[in-house]
Amino acid sequence: MPSTPAIPTTNRLVAALPHKEREKLLANCEQIELIFTEVLYRAGEKIPHVYFPIEGFISLIRPIEGGENLEVGLTGNEGMLGITLILGVNVSPFDALVQGAGFALRMTTSSFLHELAQNIELQRELHRYLYISISQLAQTAACTRFHMVEARLARWLLMTHDRAHSDTFHFTQIFMAYMLGVRRVGITKAANSLQQQKLISYHRGEITILNRTGLEAVSCGCYQADQEIYKRINISEGHLHHAVQGGV
Amino acid sequence: MPSTPAIPTTNRLVAALPHKEREKLLANCEQIELIFTEVLYRAGEKIPHVYFPIEGFISLIRPIEGGENLEVGLTGNEGMLGITLILGVNVSPFDALVQGAGFALRMTTSSFLHELAQNIELQRELHRYLYISISQLAQTAACTRFHMVEARLARWLLMTHDRAHSDTFHFTQIFMAYMLGVRRVGITKAANSLQQQKLISYHRGEITILNRTGLEAVSCGCYQADQEIYKRINISEGHLHHAVQGGV
DNA sequence: TTCGATGCGTGCGCCACCATACAGACGGCC
DNA sequence: GGCCGTCTGTATGGTGGCGCACGCATCGAA
Numbered sequence: 001m002p003s004t005p006a007i008p009t010t011n012r013l014v015a016a017l018p019h020k021e022r023e024k025l026l027a028n029c030e031q032i033e034l035i036f037t038e039v040l041y042r043a044g045e046k047i048p049h050v051y052f053p054i055e056g057f058i059s060l061i062r063p064i065e066g067g068e069n070l071e072v073g074l075t076g077n078e079g080m081l082g083i084t085l086i087l088g089v090n091v092s093p094f095d096a097l098v099q100g101a102g103f104a105l106r107m108t109t110s111s112f113l114h115e116l117a118q119n120i121e122l123q124r125e126l127h128r129y130l131y132i133s134i135s136q137l138a139q140t141a142a143c144t145r146f147h148m149v150e151a152r153l154a155r156w157l158l159m160t161h162d163r164a165h166s167d168t169f170h171f172t173q174i175f176m177a178y179m180l181g182v183r184r185v186g187i188t189k190a191a192n193s194l195q196q197q198k199l200i201s202y203h204r205g206e207i208t209i210l211n212r213t214g215l216e217a218v219s220c221g222c223y224q225a226d227q228e229i230y231k232r233i234n235i236s237e238g239h240l241h242h243a244v245q246g247g248v
Numbered sequence: 249m250p251s252t253p254a255i256p257t258t259n260r261l262v263a264a265l266p267h268k269e270r271e272k273l274l275a276n277c278e279q280i281e282l283i284f285t286e287v288l289y290r291a292g293e294k295i296p297h298v299y300f301p302i303e304g305f306i307s308l309i310r311p312i313e314g315g316e317n318l319e320v321g322l323t324g325n326e327g328m329l330g331i332t333l334i335l336g337v338n339v340s341p342f343d344a345l346v347q348g349a350g351f352a353l354r355m356t357t358s359s360f361l362h363e364l365a366q367n368i369e370l371q372r373e374l375h376r377y378l379y380i381s382i383s384q385l386a387q388t389a390a391c392t393r394f395h396m397v398e399a400r401l402a403r404w405l406l407m408t409h410d411r412a413h414s415d416t417f418h419f420t421q422i423f424m425a426y427m428l429g430v431r432r433v434g435i436t437k438a439a440n441s442l443q444q445q446k447l448i449s450y451h452r453g454e455i456t457i458l459n460r461t462g463l464e465a466v467s468c469g470c471y472q473a474d475q476e477i478y479k480r481i482n483i484s485e486g487h488l489h490h491a492v493q494g495g496v
Numbered sequence: 497t498t499c500g501a502t503g504c505g506t507g508c509g510c511c512a513c514c515a516t517a518c519a520g521a522c523g524g525c526c
Numbered sequence: 527g528g529c530c531g532t533c534t535g536t537a538t539g540g541t542g543g544c545g546c547a548c549g550c551a552t553c554g555a556a
Binding site for chain 1: 311313316317318320332334336337339342375378379383392394470473480
């Protein structure tokens with residue numbers, strides 16, 4: 001039942017660029033390692049680099065008054081960290097925390113902005129990606145409000161699975177509790193339930209996805225909704241093909 | 249104690265444009281009425297017009313599986329409805345519901361996009377506004393997860409007050425319950441508490457803000473956090489002044 | 497004035513989750 | 527093997543909010 005996704009060798013946003021644009025972008029990137037638990041951004045502080053993850057993934061976390069934190073997004077090789085820079089504001093709205101080790105392409109903010117201004121294809125890609133991020137953020141907000149811990153955990157595992165490119169990954173319960181904004185005990189119960197349903201197995205932080213389809217069934221439907229956002233904006237009439245940016 | 253904000257005569261995004269750009273924009277707008285409870289967008293459907301509210305305000309609502317809905321944003325004369333169009337995707341991620349009657353400048357999507365492509369100043373304004381919207385969306389997500397109904401209600405009343413430009417407005421408890429994603433009874437209790445603290449008064453839907461400062465004190469701090477987002481990106485180093493859009 | 501519609505308050509049982517605490521299980525390390 | 531730190535399971539009491547139901551007050555229309 002478990003599928004073993006291929007380990008990615010590149011970032012999908014970068015890969016989708018036409019050859020020439022891609023080469024120009026890559027010329028300004030360096031490949032760096034993403035180290036588990038590393039903090040790349042702090043909310044309210046400047047963004048020194050942007051990242052295009054190749055392997056590994058990064059949590060976007062919103063800290064609020066009272067010391068509480070909530071994960072509001074997840075960036076893997078389908079996306080880019082620092083996307084809000086395309087809006088011309090060099091302040092991160094989130095903490096960014098490496099949650100799955102790997103590596104990424106990294107670029108300084110200034111060379112990213114310079115490249116962006118010249119590269120219409122890149123603008124178009126990143127606009128779409130930001131749109132998807134916004135939509136998923138709203139979805140997550142509502143899901144977090146209304147759905148049970150078990151369903152939310154299932155969704156989170158699926159999203160993580162998509163970005164981990166492996167059926168096994170390492171998270172302690174206390175870490176997942178932090179991400180979902182619940183107590184550890186809540187995770188214990190939910191994870192236990194998922195294990196008894198043979199959807200996952202875990203042991204001292206080593207989590208294995210046993211049955212993706214089953215997980216999708218117990219997840220709240222917000223996972224499927226996320227998927228549909230992708231599909232929806234790929235229909236030709238949804239995505240406006242004329243350049244809306246760029247001063248003609 | 250109650251302050252009576254001046255009734256606005258214009259939209260602030262539009263007003264902030266240089267004279268020439270503003271005139272060009274206005275030439276493509278028509279002024280229309282915003283009717284209470286009118287639905288301007290449906291999530292997942294195309295955006296026919298954009299709106300620059302002058303008076304009145306609009307809720308952005310995310311519907312999710314199971315028939316539940318959550319307000320994730322609020323647009324008044326400080327903003328624009330349809331902002332995600334600047335990302336080149338003509339699909340609304342939210343329902344948009346008129347919550348305070350008034351009027352707005354309206355523009356068709358196509359003439360908006362045409363205008364946007366030619367108007368660098370407008371791009372810059374709207375980028376900043378989208379950045380703020382994203383940041384507030386994340387704030388709302390975390391606030392909704394962690395804070396009590398009374399604090400959230402106080403915050404919501406403050407945000408509404410900012411956009412209503414009046415100390416009195418009309419909302420039934422059941423309506424506010426819908427917005428905050430709680431039962432009506434939860435609003436009854438919270439509103440009662442606020443009334444006993446002499447922060448608001450209400451009677452059959454007529455709500456009056458009696459003590460703004462007091463409301464800010466019982467609100468969760470997320471309101472202040474929202475305000476600081478505005479301040480933060482207005483510092484010169486936070487906002488990148490070179491055009492990051494537009495092919496040089 | 498009567499009546500229905502609307503808005504508001506309360507009561508009760510229930511449940512998911514919180515806060516805290518403790519104990520067992522496992523693994524790495526010396 | 528023995529120790530300790532980490533990870534996981536459980537237990538207990540408490541609470542905020544849910545679901546439902548009922549009753550009352552107010553308002554406007556007939």
